[in-house]
Amino acid sequence: MSSPFPPKPASLPPDEARLHAFVDGQLPPEERDAVQAQLAADPATAARVAQWQAQRQALRSLARDWPLDETPPDLSGIVMRAASAQRWRRVLPQALAAGLLLSLGLAGGYQWGRHDAGGPAWPVLSAGRAASVPEFARQAGVAYAVYSAEKRHPVEVSAAEQAHLVQWLSKRLGRSLKVPVLTDRGYTLLGGRLLPGDAAQPGSPRAQFMYENADGDRLTLYVAVFKPGAVPGGAEFRLLQQEGRTTLYWVDGEFGYALSAQPSTELHPLAERVHEQLTG
Amino acid sequence: MAVEQLLLHIPALRRYARLLTGDATRADDLVQDTLERACRKWSLWRPGTALRPWLLSIMHNLHLNQLRDWHLDEGHALLDELPEAADPGAPAGERLDLERALAGLPPGQRAVMLLVAVEEYTYAEAADILGVPVGTVMSRLHRGREALRQRLAPSPVGAQIVTLARVKR
Numbered sequence: 141m142s143s144p145f146p147p148k149p150a151s152l153p154p155d156e157a158r159l160h161a162f163v164d165g166q167l168p169p170e171e172r173d174a175v176q177a178q179l180a181a182d183p184a185t186a187a188r189v190a191q192w193q194a195q196r197q198a199l200r201s202l203a204r205d206w207p208l209d210e211t212p213p214d215l216s217g218i219v220m221r222a223a224s225a226q227r228w229r230r231v232l233p234q235a236l237a238a239g240l241l242l243s244l245g246l247a248g249g250y251q252w253g254r255h256d257a258g259g260p261a262w263p264v265l266s267a268g269r270a271a272s273v274p275e276f277a278r279q280a281g282v283a284y285a286v287y288s289a290e291k292r293h294p295v296e297v298s299a300a301e302q303a304h305l306v307q308w309l310s311k312r313l314g315r316s317l318k319v320p321v322l323t324d325r326g327y328t329l330l331g332g333r334l335l336p337g338d339a340a341q342p343g344s345p346r347a348q349f350m351y352e353n354a355d356g357d358r359l360t361l362y363v364a365v366f367k368p369g370a371v372p373g374g375a376e377f378r379l380l381q382q383e384g385r386t387t388l389y390w391v392d393g394e395f396g397y398a399l400s401a402q403p404s405t406e407l408h409p410l411a412e413r414v415h416e417q418l419t420g
Numbered sequence: 421m422a423v424e425q426l427l428l429h430i431p432a433l434r435r436y437a438r439l440l441t442g443d444a445t446r447a448d449d450l451v452q453d454t455l456e457r458a459c460r461k462w463s464l465w466r467p468g469t470a471l472r473p474w475l476l477s478i479m480h481n482l483h484l485n486q487l488r489d490w491h492l493d494e495g496h497a498l499l500d501e502l503p504e505a506a507d508p509g510a511p512a513g514e515r516l517d518l519e520r521a522l523a524g525l526p527p528g529q530r531a532v533m534l535l536v537a538v539e540e541y542t543y544a545e546a547a548d549i550l551g552v553p554v555g556t557v558m559s560r561l562h563r564g565r566e567a568l569r570q571r572l573a574p575s576p577v578g579a580q581i582v583t584l585a586r587v588k589r
Contacts, residue, residue, distance in 0.1 A: 152559045156562055157558050164536055166543065195565060199533065199537045199538055200538055202518055203435055203436070208431060211430050216430060219426045219427050219430075223422060226423050
């Protein structure tokens with residue numbers, strides 16, 4: 141590495157280097173004892189070393205006691221934007237396919253355009269879809285990946301306004317919704333948000349409820365309302381594994397439900413709790 | 421690995437940058453540049469290695485570049501720019517003396533003093549962060565400590581000469 145400063149001559153004599161290592165606690169015990177003996181016999185050097193030690197202490201308290209105000213938002217903002225971009229890079233193709241960008245309004249604040257102006261179009265995952273997995277289950281998984289990672293805005297309407305939340309989502313979905321309680325399983329409701337539905341079926345919004353347990357693990361319940369004739373078959377519980385998440389989904393009448401969480405989460409008991417509350 | 425973990429290091433980086441630059445505003449500018457570069461170069465950080473030394477190394481490179489741009493010679497110009505103790509929460513005299521003395525050191529010496537004394541890195545780690553040989557770390561540390569000693573505790577003229585003679589040996 142080139143230095144802007146003129147090269148300095150002469151390396152430090154070993155004796156001096158040892159004294160510094162003594163001050164900085166970087167000597168093995170036997171050498172430390174030797175230095176102590178040396179200093180006991182040499183008051184001038186001992187005084188110098190004592191000053192170095194005092195200096196070291198003073199520097200440390202200078203750093204420690206320097207009043208530090210709260211981290212300015214523009215500093216943390218740099219990291220948050222990068223984190224959001226990193227997250228998006230992982231889920232963006234799927235999020236695009238699921239139309240989630242509409243609801244986010246690119247709230248993450250990351251300027252994709254600048255990076256990719258003139259670049260190739262984003263890959264859309266529709267090509268690889270297995271026909272057997274209904275579209276709502278895939279989207280549930282994608283929505284989980286996008287929003288469960290949100291630190292600041294995991295939900296649009298918080299659980300504190302639960303009555304309002306349920307009313308609002310029910311109105312938008314055109315059906316009266318119920319919010320299952322999972323506190324006996326350790327999960328409390330954080331809130332919910334309204335999501336766009338299948339691009340092939342305009343006006344088919346979806347609801348997402350988010351829960352969190354004491355460890356901060358998040359769980360989402362995704363609710364789809366199907367139009368007559370568009371109800372996917374199969375009423376049993378089915379499992380969908382996607383990268384970094386697991387979704388358990390089922391269809392009940394005109395509703396599709398999907399529970400998504402990290403792969404390590406035991407979804408079946410939770411799904412049964414949800415199922416019995418929704419049908420009971 | 422998630423880039424969010426940088427958030428945990430911001431307070432420490434700010435403190436460090438303040439001592440390095442001697443100025444709160446310039447320190448936050450330096451932290452901002454450091455974070456931006458760290459985010460851009462995130463893929464270069466090897467998970468499993470300590471994050472802080474990597475960040476400090478980025479910060480030091482940026483700091484040196486800035487000094488180069490400002491044509492500051494050995495950092496002595498900083499002494500004139502240091503704010504006087506005007507604000508009500510001003511540090512006590514000793515503290516202020518130490519800050520001024522620290523700011524008066526050449527940046528390379530100041531960096532070594534901070535890495536070794538405040539951050540408690542070994543000489544080899546400090547050398548790694550600064551991208552210089554260990555011998556350079558040792559001689560900077562020595563010159564820095566002696567300079568602070570002279571500035572903070574002015575000794576009788578005779579003693580000073582003796583000490584200088586020893587240093588130049």
